Amino acid sequence: MRARQLNHLWLLISLGAILMVSAVRILTGAHGIDSIGTIRAAIIATCPILMAAIGGLWSERAGVVNIGLEGQMILGTWGAAYFTYYYGPWVGVFGAALLGAVGGLLHALATVTFGVDHIVSGVAINIIGLGASRFLAEAYFTDLEGGGIKQLTGLETPTRVTIPGISDGAEYLADKHWFLVSDLASLVGAMTTDLSLFTVLVAALVIASAWILWRSTFGLRLRSCGENPAAAESLGVNVYRYKYAAVVVSGAMAGIGGGFLALVSSSGFTTGQTNGRGFIGLAAMIFGNWRPGGTTAGALLFGYTDSLQLRDSTSVHALLLIVGIGLVALALWRLRQGKTTTAIVMGALGVAFLVWFLTTDSVPKEFAGMTPYIATLLVLALAAQRLRMPAADGLRYRRGQSI
Amino acid sequence: MRRSTKIAAVLAAAILALAGCAKEETTDSSDSGGAGLDCDSASGDGPKVGLAYDVGGQGDNSFNDAAAAGMAKAVDELGATCTEGEAQDDEPESAREDRLRQMADGGYNPIVAVGFAYSESVNAVAPDYPETSFAVVDGFDPDEEPNDNVAYLGFAENEGSYLVGVAAALKTETDHIGFVGGVNNDLIQKFEAGYVAGAEAVNPDITVDVKYIEESDLSGFGDPAGGKAAATGMYDNGADVVYHAAGASGSGVFDAAVDAGEGTWAIGVDSDQYLTASAEQKPHILTSMLKRVDTATFDMVSSVADGEPLTSYQTYDLAHDGVGYSTSGGFIDDITDEIDEYAEKIKSGEIKVPTAP
Numbered sequence: 001m002r003a004r005q006l007n008h009l010w011l012l013i014s015l016g017a018i019l020m021v022s023a024v025r026i027l028t029g030a031h032g033i034d035s036i037g038t039i040r041a042a043i044i045a046t047c048p049i050l051m052a053a054i055g056g057l058w059s060e061r062a063g064v065v066n067i068g069l070e071g072q073m074i075l076g077t078w079g080a081a082y083f084t085y086y087y088g089p090w091v092g093v094f095g096a097a098l099l100g101a102v103g104g105l106l107h108a109l110a111t112v113t114f115g116v117d118h119i120v121s122g123v124a125i126n127i128i129g130l131g132a133s134r135f136l137a138e139a140y141f142t143d144l145e146g147g148g149i150k151q152l153t154g155l156e157t158p159t160r161v162t163i164p165g166i167s168d169g170a171e172y173l174a175d176k177h178w179f180l181v182s183d184l185a186s187l188v189g190a191m192t193t194d195l196s197l198f199t200v201l202v203a204a205l206v207i208a209s210a211w212i213l214w215r216s217t218f219g220l221r222l223r224s225c226g227e228n229p230a231a232a233e234s235l236g237v238n239v240y241r242y243k244y245a246a247v248v249v250s251g252a253m254a255g256i257g258g259g260f261l262a263l264v265s266s267s268g269f270t271t272g273q274t275n276g277r278g279f280i281g282l283a284a285m286i287f288g289n290w291r292p293g294g295t296t297a298g299a300l301l302f303g304y305t306d307s308l309q310l311r312d313s314t315s316v317h318a319l320l321l322i323v324g325i326g327l328v329a330l331a332l333w334r335l336r337q338g339k340t341t342t343a344i345v346m347g348a349l350g351v352a353f354l355v356w357f358l359t360t361d362s363v364p365k366e367f368a369g370m371t372p373y374i375a376t377l378l379v380l381a382l383a384a385q386r387l388r389m390p391a392a393d394g395l396r397y398r399r400g401q402s403i
Numbered sequence: 404m405r406r407s408t409k410i411a412a413v414l415a416a417a418i419l420a421l422a423g424c425a426k427e428e429t430t431d432s433s434d435s436g437g438a439g440l441d442c443d444s445a446s447g448d449g450p451k452v453g454l455a456y457d458v459g460g461q462g463d464n465s466f467n468d469a470a471a472a473g474m475a476k477a478v479d480e481l482g483a484t485c486t487e488g489e490a491q492d493d494e495p496e497s498a499r500e501d502r503l504r505q506m507a508d509g510g511y512n513p514i515v516a517v518g519f520a521y522s523e524s525v526n527a528v529a530p531d532y533p534e535t536s537f538a539v540v541d542g543f544d545p546d547e548e549p550n551d552n553v554a555y556l557g558f559a560e561n562e563g564s565y566l567v568g569v570a571a572a573l574k575t576e577t578d579h580i581g582f583v584g585g586v587n588n589d590l591i592q593k594f595e596a597g598y599v600a601g602a603e604a605v606n607p608d609i610t611v612d613v614k615y616i617e618e619s620d621l622s623g624f625g626d627p628a629g630g631k632a633a634a635t636g637m638y639d640n641g642a643d644v645v646y647h648a649a650g651a652s653g654s655g656v657f658d659a660a661v662d663a664g665e666g667t668w669a670i671g672v673d674s675d676q677y678l679t680a681s682a683e684q685k686p687h688i689l690t691s692m693l694k695r696v697d698t699a700t701f702d703m704v705s706s707v708a709d710g711e712p713l714t715s716y717q718t719y720d721l722a723h724d725g726v727g728y729s730t731s732g733g734f735i736d737d738i739t740d741e742i743d744e745y746a747e748k749i750k751s752g753e754i755k756v757p758t759a760p
Contacts, residue, residue, distance in 0.1 A: 037639035041632050048628075142462070146681045149462025153654050154681020194662075266627035266655040267681070272492055273651075275626045310614065310629055311636025365587070369618040 010293070020325055022183045030318035033308070034183050036174050039190035041311055044265055046303025047202045048073070048274075051257030052281025053288070053295045054209050055250040059104075060290060061213055062246030063226035064111050065394040067122035070278025071129025072103035072251040074271075076258025078133040081152045081269030082140060084262075089158040093198065093259050100255015101248050103129055108247035112240055115396045126278075134271050146268070153268030163192040196264045205253065210292035222246055226390035229397045239397060254278060280372075287380055289387050301379065305372040313368045320363065323378070324353035349378075440471040440478070440485070447482025450513065450707045453506030454700075455499075457518025458621065460489035465650055466673045466696045470517045470540060473700030481708045486511060490520065492622065499524035507532040513707045515700055519543065519590055520621070522555075529553045536712035538703040540696055541590060554713040556699040560590070561597030561756045562749050563692040563726030564646070567670050568601025569745050570690050570728065571644040572609055573738045574668060579610040581637035583656050585624040585649035587615035589759070594648040594672070594692070596760045604745065604754070612637045613760075616652055623652060630655030638663035644689060646670035654680075660687040668734070677731035691729040695719060722750045 025033055032038055052069045059066035066072075076096035083095025103125055110121040134150070141147035146154035170189030174182050213219040222242050224232040229239045261277070262269045280302055287301075288294025309316050327350030334343040367374075440461060442454075454474055456467045477483040486509065488502040499521055506514050507528065513536040516525055522542040529537045529550045538554040571580045582598050584591040595613055602609050614633045617623030630652035634645045638659060643666060647656040653672060660669040661683050669684075671677065671691030680688050699719050706713045719725020730739060748754040 032640075035639075037635065041635060045628070045632060138462075148679075150459065151462075151651065151654070154683060261628055266631050267658045267661075267683070268627065268654055270625060270627055270651045270654070272622070272625050273627055275622050275629070307632050310616065310632040311639070313614070365615070366618050369615075 016329075018183055019180065020322060022180045024318055024321050024325070025183065026177075026179055028318040028321060030315045031177055032312040032315040033318050033322075034186050036171060036186050036189040036193065038308060038311060038315070039186055040193070041307040042300070042304040043190060043199060044196075044303075045307040046299050047199055048257040048260045048265060048277050049281045049284055049302050050206060050296060050299035051202060051260060052254045052278045053284040053299050054206055054292070055100075055104075055253030055257065056282050056285040057250075057290065057292060057295055058209065058213070058253060059107075059247045059250035060285070060393050061223050061226045061390055062243045063229060063390055063392045063395065063397065064108070064243055064247050064250075065118040065122065066104075066107060066247065066250050066254075067119060067279070067282060068103060068107045068125030068129070069122075069250075069254045069281055070274060070276065071122075071126035072100040072107075072254035073258035073261070073274045073278045073281075074126075074129040074133045075099040075103045075251075076255030077262040077269050077273055078136050078258075079255060080259030080262040081155060082136075084155045085144060085152060089156050089198075089263055092155070092263060093158070093201070093256060096255045096259025096262070097252040098255070100258065101252040103255065104248040104251020105244075107251065108244045111396075112243045112247070115398065117396070118394050130272065137269065137271055141269070151268060151270045153270075155263060155267050155269070157263050157267055158196055158198040160194050160196050162194055167192040198260055198264050202256070202260065205256070206292060206296060209253070213292070223390070225397075226392055229392055230402055233399065240399065243397075254281070257281065283376060286387065286389075287376060290389055290393075298376075301375055302372050305375045309368045309371045313365055314362060316363045316368045316371055317357070317361070319371065320353050320357040323375075324350050324357055326350070327353060327378075440475040440487075442485040442487055445478045445484045447478065447484055449477070449482035449484070450704055451511045452477065452483050452485040452704055453503075453509070453511030453514035454485055454487050455502050455506065455514065455516045455521065456487065456489040457520055458490045458492055458624070459651065461487065463651065466540070466694060467517055469674050469694065469696035470515065470700045473697030474515075474704070476697065476701050477704040481705055483704055483708070490518070492625070496524055500528050503528045503537075504531075507535050512536055513538055513703055513712060515540065515703055516542070517696070517700075525553055526550065536703075536707055536714075538700075538713065540699060549715065551714060552712070553715075554703060555716045556696075556703065556713075557716060557718045558694050558696075558699070558725050559718060559720035559756070560648075560692070560694060560726060561593045561600075561758050562721040563694060563728065564594045564597030564648075565601035565604075565749065565754075565756045566721075566728045566742050566746055567646055567690055567692045568598040568603075569605055569742050570735050570738060571598070571646060571668070571670060572602040572605035573741060574689060574735070575609070575642075575644050576666070577641050577643050578606060578608065579612070579640070579642045581612040581614070581634065581642040581645040583630055583633045583637075583645060583647045583649050583652075584613070584615040585617065585630075585647075585652055586621055587618045591615070591648050592760055593758050594646075596757045598646050599760060600757050601745070610642075612640065612642055616649060624650030626652045627655030627658070631659045634659035634669070635662065638667055644668040644670065646672070646692070648672045648692075654684075657681075657684040657687060660684070671729075675729040675731050677729060685732060688732060689734050691731075693727040693729055695725050695727070698725060721746060 079099030080092045080096035084092030110116040111118050138149045141152040170185045173185035221237045225239045225242045284298030285295045287298035331343045331347035459467050461471045515538045517540045519541040521539050525537050525539050540556045542555040599611050616629040634656040647653040657669050660667045668689040673694045676691045677688045
């Protein structure tokens with residue numbers, strides 16, 4: 001019953017958000033905020049972050065903090081490039097997962113078997129990942145066609161599909177700029193035009209992860225290792241094995257995220273091309289309260305704001321209005337709940353954004369670049385009171401220990 | 404909650420501390436990259452040259468490689484020998500200074516630092532080694548005190564960009580073109596200024612979209628996904644030629660041109676990028692703005708070999724063949740005459756190309 005109510009709440013919020021975006025679009029004429037191109041770019045920007053975030057979810061649900069996601073992603077970019085060059089893009093995806101999993105295994109070995117501090121090991125993985133990818137690139141890519149000491153460009157990309165009738169229809173409707181209809185058409189259009197099957201795979205992996213972690217016995221045991229490993233052990237769960245499995249899968253997921261960067265986001269490998277996306281993924285996971293739905297929302301928020309500011313800085317101005325309205329609405333909601341202080345702070349912020357929107361014509365580009373981070377800070381600041389990480393997350397666990 | 408705060412604090416501190424000190428390295432040698440410079444096998448009696456690359460190093464298919472090519476020529480023609488060092492992302496200023504000091508202590512002279520990011524460190528190191536000649540490609544003197552033993556090898560990127568701007572404006576069919584910069588700093592703005600001026604000289608009403616991947620973070624030069632997102636936005640909005648000054652992020656710009664389909668162009672930078680692009684990308688690379696870092700590097704070494712080292716500001720402009728444009732692919736063969744007319748006017752001083760937008 002509660003679950004269904006929660007689902008209704010999410011549905012209402014999503015609908016409200018679309019209505020608001022649509023209204024803002026009509027009001028400001030900034031049709032770029034949800035055009036087909038924008039949403040496509042947002043999806044592409046989201047996928048690597050989302051995979052890293054899901055990787056983080058696997059590991060942290062089993063009680064291992066994985067800040068090595070960035071390094072595992074970097075390993076994934078190399079694996080994707082190497083295997084794609086020789087065996088085609090789908091083996092490349094597998095190669096990305098494999099290399100990422102190696103990074104995960106290293107992290108598991110350090111944290112689970114040797115009981116190294118998770119942060120220390122994670123930082124080491126990040127450095128090793130970068131160094132290893134440079135070394136491997138120099139060793140294997142230098143003499144290849146399109147290769148160099150630091151790159152391998154011109155890789156084959158996974159198949160892209162366009163669903164003929166729907167895609168054209170959606171594009172037609174989206175170009176009409178009608179209220180609500182065009183926004184929904186944009187969404188449909190983005191998902192039916194030139195959609196990479198890799199994107200579909202990412203979506204499938206997210207859903208599968210959510211199902212495994214929350215609906216299967218394996219997932220329940222895995223999560224129990226993150227909440228109370230001693231209790232899990234006493235019930236016969238092999239905590240070490242579960243932690244190993246979780247961290248290796250975590251690395252594989254992050255590696256796939258790196259593979260996405262090398263195969264879909266651009267068509268090639270460049271050392272350091274992850275550019276901090278692993279850390280962003282970690283933030284998206286915390287943002288999502290260590291749960292798949294919220295994590296996806298967090299990754300989408302990052303992906304959307306980041307691609308929007310890169311594509312179309314003028315639309316960022318329209319975002320001010322959305323943020324302003326959103327904050328005021330939240331403030332009213334909090335007021336109804338009787339939380340006056342939070343309501344006042346939010347309301348004031350919201351009004352500030354509205355004033356900013358009304359008194360300016362554009363956002364200075366220095367600010368536009370910060371959009372993804374400001375958006376996150378804002379949402380985190382408003383939601384942080386309710387975050388709860390797995391109880392034993394980041395703690396060293398030794399077999400047989402009591403709490 | 405308290406624990407997560409603690410973890411966050413430790414995490415932040417650890418990343419800052421380790422990112423700072425861990426990645427410092429000086430490679431004495433590296434395998435031959437695109438430029439084909441192999442310092443290990445050089446054994447002449449010419450100048451001993453220290454070559455300090457910027458982030459990317461040999462194999463970046465861009466200006467580090469161009470410096471290596473100039474060095475390779477010096478090895479062949481002047482009997483020079485060399486050592487190489489390479490900067491890492493996010494390394495502290497002290498790492499650059501250490502690299503230069505190691506070379507100076509090792510008796511290398513001249514020391515050629517590739518990239519404007521070396522300006523401060525050369526300024527700090529050079530006074531301690533008065534007998535050694537330094538050169539900074541793209542560099543500037545950060546303080547009032549002149550250094551007698553430092554040459555700042557600058558390029559008139561604005562002039563080269565002007566010419567590709569002309570090419571873009573002549574080729575566009577939508578009167579709408581774009582520019583993607585890696586990082587929004589003075590140097591990259593020089594590219595933008597020249598490009599826009601060149602395009603407007605041909606067509607005053609042309610629309611030029613301008614986007615920088617990062618405002619100040621140098622990672623903007625190594626983010627192909629970001630380059631692709633920015634350029635795709637421009638093509639979606641109707642631009643059909645996009646020029647990039649974004650280092651390795653530029654390959655994302657080329658990818659965007661490929662995705663945008665037939666009749667869309669991208670323009671490369673620093674070296675002739677048609678030659679290093681993938682087969683898919685080649686049909687979309689209209690031309691490249693050439694920055695003859697190789698000429699400058701060779702000049703510096705040969706000036707030392709002649710006993711009269713270059714010092715202070717040296718500008719390699721159009722008149723001195725320091726910048727130019729490439730014609731590989733043959734896509735602009737029909738308009739080279741027109742472009743060259745503009746080039747002549749710049750050389751004669753009739754056209755003054757702005758250096759800031």
